[in-house]
Amino acid sequence: DTEVTQTPKHLVMGMTNKKSLKCEQHMGHRAMYWYKQKAKKPPELMFVYSYEKLSINESVPSRFSPECPNSSLLNLHLHALQPEDSALYLCASRPLGGRDEKLFFGSGTQLSVL
Amino acid sequence: LAKTTQPISMDSYEGQEVNITCSHNNIATNDYITWYQQFPSQGPRFIIQGYKTKVTNEVASLFIPADRKSSTLSLPRVSLSDTAVYYCLVGTRGGFKTIFGAGTRLFVKA
Numbered sequence: 325d326t327e328v329t330q331t332p333k334h335l336v337m338g339m340t341n342k343k344s345l346k347c348e349q350h351m352g353h354r355a356m357y358w359y360k361q362k363a364k365k366p367p368e369l370m371f372v373y374s375y376e377k378l379s380i381n382e383s384v385p386s387r388f389s390p391e392c393p394n395s396s397l398l399n400l401h402l403h404a405l406q407p408e409d410s411a412l413y414l415c416a417s418r419p420l421g422g423r424d425e426k427l428f429f430g431s432g433t434q435l436s437v438l
Numbered sequence: 439l440a441k442t443t444q445p446i447s448m449d450s451y452e453g454q455e456v457n458i459t460c461s462h463n464n465i466a467t468n469d470y471i472t473w474y475q476q477f478p479s480q481g482p483r484f485i486i487q488g489y490k491t492k493v494t495n496e497v498a499s500l501f502i503p504a505d506r507k508s509s510t511l512s513l514p515r516v517s518l519s520d521t522a523v524y525y526c527l528v529g530t531r532g533g534f535k536t537i538f539g540a541g542t543r544l545f546v547k548a
Contacts, residue, residue: 366538414481429481
């Protein structure tokens with residue numbers, strides 16, 4: 325299994341809603357990432373978890389709350405988002421400790437905030 | 439992390455070889471170079487990675503000169519399906535930060 329699976333594929337939410345994005349991988353990768361990508365822009369790094377601990381938070385607003393409950397799962401909890409948060413949210417994973425430093429990406433969740 | 443600079447866009451025709459060059463003047467000794475391809479509404483996909491000289495796989499070649507201040511991704515005989523955005527990234531071995539530059543939009547025409 326060489327896939328990173330993200331659910332849902334599409335999400336529409338209001339500014340007062342609470343929702344969660346889910347990411348799953350079964351490749352044994354111990355680093356997992358969240359990126360945000362606006363249309364025609366490169367992916368922007370949000371968070372990195374290594375060994376289920378938060379390693380990097382790129383000054384992301386607190387309305388985005390990441391969680392890594394185990395080595396296969398990564399969640400992004402969303403609360404009180406703004407319309408400008410509408411974007412494609414990408415999850416990625418990477419093995420640690422070897423020579424291979426490439427990221428495996430999921431297909432993303434297309435989020436629309438109304 | 440070293441900043442990368444790539445052409446904003448390139449055009450090519452089917453069957454041609456395409457070379458996309460990336461500048462990374464401030465690359466450090468432990469840094470390596472990775473290229474990703476991205477289609478609309480999909481996550482980026484790894485193409486190739488290298489540290490120095492030349493690396494080749496079934497999809498592409500990566501040429502890195504001795505000073506490592508630039509790298510060139512070579513796509514042999516492109517097809518329409520190679521129309522995508524190509525990102526050059528510089529990363530530190532063992533580091534976690536993987537930052538994408540602006541990327542190059544490649545248009546392949548029939």
